[in-house]
Amino acid sequence: MENKNLVKCKACDADIAKSAKKCPHCGEDQRNFFMRYKVLSIIIILIVLAGIGSALNNENDKITTTNFTRQDTANTKTSTSTLSGKDF
């Protein structure tokens, strides 16, 4: 005979109330990650979405800033060789 209001503890396999957040036997948290870290999960999702959004924006910027990027690369090469000449 199974009681529907009881669940097995993930850690010690004891019967505990379904509504219990912690196992009374071993103290194991019975909630899943998203329930335990609700705020943290939302923040992570927002960061991921922001990352995807900026990645898409960068993709569009590449087309317009190609000329600037080429000039920057040339400048970086000259300044790097000057620096290494001083150091060694």
Ligand SMILES: [Zn+2]
């Ligand atoms: Zn337990």
